[in-house]
Amino acid sequence: MEEGNGLSTATLANTGIIQVTKKCKSCDHCTSICPTGAIHGKLGQKHHIDPKLCINCGQCLINCPFGAITDTSMVKEVKKALADPSKYVVVQEAPAVRVALGEEFGMDPGTNVKGKMYASLRKLGFDKVYDTEFAADLTIMEEGTELIHRVFKAVGAPGYESSGPLPQFTSCCPAWIKYAEDHYPAILPNLSSAKSPQQMFGAVAKTYVAEKLGVKPADMVSVSVMPCTAKKYECNRPEMIASGYQDVDYVITTRELADMIKEKGIDFNSLPNEEADRLVGASTGAATIFGVTGGVMEAALRTAYELLSGQSLGKVEFKSVRGQKPIREATVEIPIKDLGTTLPVKVCVVTGTKYVGRVIEDVLAGRSSYHFIEVMNCPGGCINGGGQPIRRDMY
Amino acid sequence: MSEVRGKVLKHGEQTRTMHWVHLVAFIILALTGIGFYFNIGFINNMFGGGANASMVHRWAGVVFVVGPALYILLNFERFARFVDTITTITKDDIGWLKTMGGYIPFLKGEVPPQDKYNAGQKMLGLIIIIGCLLLILTGFPMWLWRAVVPPAFLAFCYSVHFWVAAILILAVCGHFFLAAIHPKSRVEFASMMIDGYIDAEISAHHNEKWFNTLEEVKE
Numbered sequence: 001m002e003e004g005n006g007l008s009t010a011t012l013a014n015t016g017i018i019q020v021t022k023k024c025k026s027c028d029h030c031t032s033i034c035p036t037g038a039i040h041g042k043l044g045q046k047h048h049i050d051p052k053l054c055i056n057c058g059q060c061l062i063n064c065p066f067g068a069i070t071d072t073s074m075v076k077e078v079k080k081a082l083a084d085p086s087k088y089v090v091v092q093e094a095p096a097v098r099v100a101l102g103e104e105f106g107m108d109p110g111t112n113v114k115g116k117m118y119a120s121l122r123k124l125g126f127d128k129v130y131d132t133e134f135a136a137d138l139t140i141m142e143e144g145t146e147l148i149h150r151v152f153k154a155v156g157a158p159g160y161e162s163s164g165p166l167p168q169f170t171s172c173c174p175a176w177i178k179y180a181e182d183h184y185p186a187i188l189p190n191l192s193s194a195k196s197p198q199q200m201f202g203a204v205a206k207t208y209v210a211e212k213l214g215v216k217p218a219d220m221v222s223v224s225v226m227p228c229t230a231k232k233y234e235c236n237r238p239e240m241i242a243s244g245y246q247d248v249d250y251v252i253t254t255r256e257l258a259d260m261i262k263e264k265g266i267d268f269n270s271l272p273n274e275e276a277d278r279l280v281g282a283s284t285g286a287a288t289i290f291g292v293t294g295g296v297m298e299a300a301l302r303t304a305y306e307l308l309s310g311q312s313l314g315k316v317e318f319k320s321v322r323g324q325k326p327i328r329e330a331t332v333e334i335p336i337k338d339l340g341t342t343l344p345v346k347v348c349v350v351t352g353t354k355y356v357g358r359v360i361e362d363v364l365a366g367r368s369s370y371h372f373i374e375v376m377n378c379p380g381g382c383i384n385g386g387g388q389p390i391r392r393d394m395y
Numbered sequence: 396m397s398e399v400r401g402k403v404l405k406h407g408e409q410t411r412t413m414h415w416v417h418l419v420a421f422i423i424l425a426l427t428g429i430g431f432y433f434n435i436g437f438i439n440n441m442f443g444g445g446a447n448a449s450m451v452h453r454w455a456g457v458v459f460v461v462g463p464a465l466y467i468l469l470n471f472e473r474f475a476r477f478v479d480t481i482t483t484i485t486k487d488d489i490g491w492l493k494t495m496g497g498y499i500p501f502l503k504g505e506v507p508p509q510d511k512y513n514a515g516q517k518m519l520g521l522i523i524i525i526g527c528l529l530l531i532l533t534g535f536p537m538w539l540w541r542a543v544v545p546p547a548f549l550a551f552c553y554s555v556h557f558w559v560a561a562i563l564i565l566a567v568c569g570h571f572f573l574a575a576i577h578p579k580s581r582v583e584f585a586s587m588m589i590d591g592y593i594d595a596e597i598s599a600h601h602n603e604k605w606f607n608t609l610e611e612v613k614e
Contacts, residue, residue, distance in 0.1 A: 026445060043449045043450075043538070044446050046445065066550060392546075392547040
């Protein structure tokens with residue numbers, strides 16, 4: 001791609017987002033972490049990553065005992081944009097960032113520092129501080145509606161003939177998307193056509209938001225703070241240009257944001273709690289749970305339930321799709337008002353791309369009974385993404 | 396006391412064999428370890444590259460464990476006596492350490508009589524036993540459980556393994572210098588590396604307490 005962050009698709013295809021540095025001690029731990037076998041090298045031999053196989057998830061990076069694996073940084077470009085008065089720089093942050101950023105400043109894991117995060121971003125010079133949660137709501141409405149259409153097509157309801165096949169796979173995780181493209185292209189029609197929240201926000205920012213603010217999309221720089229290294233690859237995908245410009249120009253990780261805050265000398269812990277800018281700042285609880293495995297599924301099910309049954313779910317939670325087991329399944333009885341019947345919707349949640357192969361093969365062979373399958377590459381979901389603070393627990 | 400042309404038997408055949416096996420394994424381990432840890436091309440290439448150097452390192456590690464383990468099983472009493480000797484620190488040992496056995500020119504003073512192993516050798520023996528245990532306890536997880544242990548634990552194992560190996564390499568270099576090069580004590584070399592015997596006169600001087608027990612047995 002010519003515009004945007006200067007990291008062309010061809011360059012990224014050649015170098016990838018994740019690289020092994022000279023600090024590699026040849027311990028071979030990373031090969032057991034990599035879900036796609038993209039890391040080559042034996043014990044005692046310097047390792048390297050095949051960018052064609054790598055899905056950019058960064059799990060090897062956060063699990064390298066020696067910190068010898070790194071990701072392509074866009075921090076320099078972000079700083080340049082912030083320093084350029086002709087640029088209008090907007091930023092979004094994924095739900096998983098706010099509960100991890102505090103770790104970099106000595107807080108307990110899981111501490112929600114949302115308010116301080118917004119304040120720190122304003123101190124760094126971002127013109128508008130938005131939140132990805134709004135776009136996560138958009139994603140879930142899209143995915144939920146798409147699921148309903150696919151279900152209606154499957155039961156033969158008229159008017160839904162052009163909808164995609166069942167089961168529907170989620171499409172929020174860019175590492176999972178690349179894995180599907182690289183290894184199981186036949187499954188792509190089953191993937192939700194919805195963009196990820198990051199990319200939806202980018203598209204909204206440079207179209208709707210730019211128009212409302214009176215800013216030319218060409219002058220707007222869209223930055224996202226993500227718990228994920230694969231998002232850096234995703235933002236460079238050539239199809240992500242809703243406004244004619246790259247939807248999301250730069251992605252920085254939770255770690256990189258913490259580094260920027262420290263470098264600027266901002267006393268993070270003393271910052272007041274601020275709110276996100278409200279133009280697209282409103283969000284629901286459905287978006288917040290995106291960052292954890294089963295969260296997208298739960299949010300989609302709640303949406304689908306409400307749309308299909310016409311009833312509000314109240315405080316009911318689909319807790320059976322949460323948890324840490326790599327593959328979890330549940331059946332949800334959803335009354336469908338339009339069809340006058342109740343449909344058992346069978347769902348599956350996969351956390352860890354290395355476990356998804358068997359599920360896909362069942363779908364391709366016609367053996368799968370699922371209607372909706374959530375796949376997140378990182379164990380536990382985005383909360384354990386490759387861009388999160390690196391833990392050094394001995395257990 | 397066994398006397399062959401004025402010599403005494405200091406190290407039995409199995410002890411000498413174990414020492415040889417351990418020494419050769421140690422040299423291979425040190426060389427290959429340095430080679431692939433620091434990615435030194437010419438060392439790695441001697442073994443066919445880093446991966447092969449690592450493979451040689453791991454199997455030399457097995458020899459490094461199995462050699463002494465077999466020796467201990469077959470010579471448990473002898474090993475127990477050795478451990479007893481090196482862990483028994485007497486006033487004479489402190490005296491030896493204060494004068495460093497007379498090896499350091501500016502440390503003057505009478506060197507007290509020593510056991511079969513002098514205080515320096517006792518320290519070396521302890522360093523080697525503790526060091527080997529640490530190398531084994533960290534080395535095998537680095538090899539066999541590298542895929543399942545937490546990264547922080549793996550990094551901890553590498554750090555311990557590296558620093559213990561560095562200390563042992565330096566200690567063994569010092570041991571080699573004193574036992575094979577230093578004119579005052581190089582006669583020890585043949586005793587451990589060749590036939591096990593040492594001149595009775597030298598032994599009576601360097602290991603007086605042990606030598607006297609041998610004479611007492613004869614008398």
